[in-house]
Amino acid sequence: MSEPEVTAAGDPASEPTPVSSGGRDGTPALMTVDHLRVLFPIKSGLIIDRTVAHVHAVDDVSFSLVQGETLGVVGESGCGKTTLIRTLVRLVDATSGTIEFHGADITKAKRRQLEPIRREMQMVFQDPQASLNPRKRIQQILTTALKLRGVASGEIESESRSLMDRVGLRPEHLSRFPHEFSGGQRQRIGIARALAVNPKLILLDEPVSALDVSIQAQVINLLDELQDEMGLSYVFVAHDLSVVRHVSDRIAVMYLGKVMELSPAEELYTKPIHPYTSALLAAIPIPDPKQNRARVRAVVSGEVPSPIDPPPGCRFAGRCPRASELCRAEEPQLTEYANGHLAACHHPQNVTAAELAAATRSPLSPLVATSTAPSLPA
Ligand SMILES: Nc1ncnc2c1ncn2[C@@H]1O[C@H](COP(=O)(O)OP(=O)(O)O)[C@@H](O)[C@H]1O
Ligand code: SF4
Numbered sequence: 001m002s003e004p005e006v007t008a009a010g011d012p013a014s015e016p017t018p019v020s021s022g023g024r025d026g027t028p029a030l031m032t033v034d035h036l037r038v039l040f041p042i043k044s045g046l047i048i049d050r051t052v053a054h055v056h057a058v059d060d061v062s063f064s065l066v067q068g069e070t071l072g073v074v075g076e077s078g079c080g081k082t083t084l085i086r087t088l089v090r091l092v093d094a095t096s097g098t099i100e101f102h103g104a105d106i107t108k109a110k111r112r113q114l115e116p117i118r119r120e121m122q123m124v125f126q127d128p129q130a131s132l133n134p135r136k137r138i139q140q141i142l143t144t145a146l147k148l149r150g151v152a153s154g155e156i157e158s159e160s161r162s163l164m165d166r167v168g169l170r171p172e173h174l175s176r177f178p179h180e181f182s183g184g185q186r187q188r189i190g191i192a193r194a195l196a197v198n199p200k201l202i203l204l205d206e207p208v209s210a211l212d213v214s215i216q217a218q219v220i221n222l223l224d225e226l227q228d229e230m231g232l233s234y235v236f237v238a239h240d241l242s243v244v245r246h247v248s249d250r251i252a253v254m255y256l257g258k259v260m261e262l263s264p265a266e267e268l269y270t271k272p273i274h275p276y277t278s279a280l281l282a283a284i285p286i287p288d289p290k291q292n293r294a295r296v297r298a299v300v301s302g303e304v305p306s307p308i309d310p311p312p313g314c315r316f317a318g319r320c321p322r323a324s325e326l327c328r329a330e331e332p333q334l335t336e337y338a339n340g341h342l343a344a345c346h347h348p349q350n351v352t353a354a355e356l357a358a359a360t361r362s363p364l365s366p367l368v369a370t371s372t373a374p375s376l377p378a
């Protein structure tokens, strides 16, 4: 199969409405992601490499983020969360679409242009064990990061001690190696390393998934405090909705490379519009076994389909209890309901007829999505 036809982002012929590059109240955006796609080619052929298909890891994703805001990104494994944030820090190249940071288009920025930008955007990884060099003492790990920020040699030790203190670790443990800490403590070191360069934005890839539940809460509280103190912005990736609830201002729910719903955080839990969000909510474990058994589960059956050249229509159609012929034929537009709540579903739930009548197509909607307006299920 040949290269798929990728519509250029912002092509006025395909979509007249540009993505707004600011917050809802007019605050300038720190980051604006506009119709971003990341397709990985699948090659075959013994002599000549031919591209036979593409993995649609991130498929026309748009959002903006303001300073001090946390965007939670949630979805099952393989839906493109890691690829999305690796593309935002330019560790993966975008196939099309644009990424703006502080108003500058960084989508194709070269290595040298990226150096100062990378200092402002830091990543924290899921597995703190794997992301810290086991042969280096914590002092050495932090020194490398502090030097990147241009901290003078004479100040490195006091800055390191203050970083340790800030993330709730004892400064006298700077001489230890990563393996001498617990999982939660290692994640605190990962956070200290990210903070050392004085970033504006931290991209957190399932930062607490590998930790015990009690430790998860401590690390999340730490992130919350640091955000308040330093005005940081976060993109916080998680595979279930329980983790991001209290830390996020808004939450994007992803499925097979697409944003299915983007909502102010609390509203997503009380008024999910997309059936996939309801399924994710139903999957959140409830600690009390009695309550857990009594809960009416909207759990969907079936596996996540392959992201290789997915068929047209709604990507959730194969697992959705509300799927209609229209769903299988046409990709639903991302529609904006009241309160900046967006969802891509032909037959939305938890909306009234009046809310539906007032809803509009969002400029964040995928370029190829249908213009068929959503309707309430019969
Ligand atoms: N370098 C790569 N080459 C080919 N496919 C990839 C590559 N990285 C990720 N993928 C595929 O892209 C999809 C999204 O992966 P990923 O971003 O890791 O998802 P998540 O973080 O949500 O689990 C998956 O189908 C994965 O197999
Ligand atoms: S568009 Fe159709 S298949 Fe997709 S989530 Fe909505 S009802 Fe289900």
Ligand SMILES: [Mg+2]
Binding pocket: 081, 082, 083, 205
């Ligand atoms: Mg991942």
